[in-house]
Structure formats: structure tokens, C-alpha cells
Amino acid sequence: MMRQREETIRREQERLDKEAQDRYDQERLAAEEAERREAEEAMRTAAALQESADAFQRQMRESALHQQLEEMRRNAQKLREEEAELNANQQRLMEQKNSVMNQSVSLPNVLPSNDALLAQMLTLQEEYARLQRENAQLRAELGNDTAKFLKLFVKVTEARGLKPTSALGRCDPYVKLKLDQQEYKTHKQKNTLNPVWGQEFELFVSASRSEMEISVWDDKFTGDAHMGRALLKLSELAIGASETRWFTLQPFRIGEKVSGEVLLTFMLQPSN
Secondary structure, eight states: OHHHHHHHHHHHHHHHHHHHHHHHHHHHHHHHHHHHHHHHHHHHHHHHHHHHHHHHHHHHHHHHHHHHHHHHHHHHHHHHHHHHHHHHHHHHHHHHHHHHHHOSSOOTTTSOOHHHHHHHHHHHHHHHHHHHHHHHHHHHHHTTHHHHSEEEEEEEEEEESOOOSSTTOOOOEEEEEEETTEEEEOOOOSSOSSOEEEEEEEEEESOTTOEEEEEEEEOOTTOOEEEEEEEEEGGGOOBTOEEEEEEEOBOSSTTOOOOOEEEEEEEEEEOO
């Protein structure tokens, strides 16, 4: 009887232990699933915030360029009005001069002298010539908007063969695009030397001979580290044509050792 009782107690204890282990495994899996969902939600929230910030920056730049273009158009209209007024004044002075020269009587108290009229005409002609030059320059600028106001659409796709910046071989790379005073960054990709981003950006081009700097960085707590850079000459691009290209990374400074390539797709288009 004692032996049967001990066997029953042992089996009951094993059953209780198994139930406790099953409950622990279920709770652990539930906790891991909750943590995973929280991490995914945090990533989605961060991506949405980044997209909102990028959209706001694009709107601000578009508004500034639009205001600049409108100001140039107003200046052109003002120059045209001043040119018309100068033409009218010049015509009136020519009529006065002809009237004085055709009269047989002297009218010193009514009309200015011939010398004064000639001096005024010369002054007006000089001013007219100056305004014509300014007007021609402004019209040339307004007539060549596609060379001065362009948009560059860039997609940063991926990189491969990057050189680690530490002995541990761990890197969290991201890409930085810099054009004139504009600067954009991709999200960082954790612990990889072959990152994939697939992010798109929109930059404004104010001069056809600008260069865009493409740089790759390793995100570190102690300060981001160089992983290489490349340059894109915008004068090489055809407006309206899409191009995909691998850029071989070059060192930032003499003596730095870098390796790898970064893949970009880009297209240059008129801003309007």
C-alpha cells in the first residue's frame, strides 16, 4: 500500500510540474509576442513621423522657391512699366526740342534751353539703356526657369560590401544626401554591411552645375563614423530621364580605408 501511495504522489507531482512548465512557456511566448508587437508599432510610428517631417520640409522649400519666382516676375513687370514711362518721357522731350528749334522767337521763361533739353535727353537715354540691360538679364533668367529651378528625385536603394568601422565588425549604416544647403538622411539599418533602405527623397536644384554628395555613415553612440562617399555631378544628367547607378565609395580623407558601393536611382525634372 505504501508503495502504491508513493507512486501516486510521484505521478501527481510530475503532472503538476508539467502544468507549471506549460504555463511558464505560454506566458513567456505571450510576453515575447507583446514585445514584438510593441516594437513594430514603435517602428511604424517613427516612420510616420519621419514622413511627416519630410513632407513639411518639402512644402517649406517649395513655398520659398515659389515666393522667389513671384518676386522676380514682379520685378520684371516693374522694369517693363519703367521702360514704358521712360519711352513716353523721351518722346515728350523730343517733341519739346523740335518745337523750340522750329520757333523763330526766344522763349527762355517758357521752355528750357536746348542745352538743358539735350542734357535731360542724355540722362534719360543712359537710364533707359541701364533699365534695358537689367530687363534683358531678368527676362533671360525668367525664360530659363528649367535651368535654375529643377527637382531632383532620388531613391536610395541599398549598399553592398561596406567596410566595418570597428574590430567587432558591427555597423549600423545610413546614407546622407547633401546638395547646396539641403541635407537628408535615411534610416539606419542595424548590424549589417549590406544594408537595404529603399527610401525616396526630393531635392531642389538651383544651378545646373551643382554636385550632390552621397555619404555613408556608421551610427555610433560615441559619434558617427565615415564609411565612404561619392559625388553626383548634376550636369551629367538629362532632364526627364531616370537613371540607376552603383557609386563606388571613396574615402573622406587621405589615408582612410573604405570599400563598398551604394545603389541610387535618380531623375531630374522641372519644378513646375
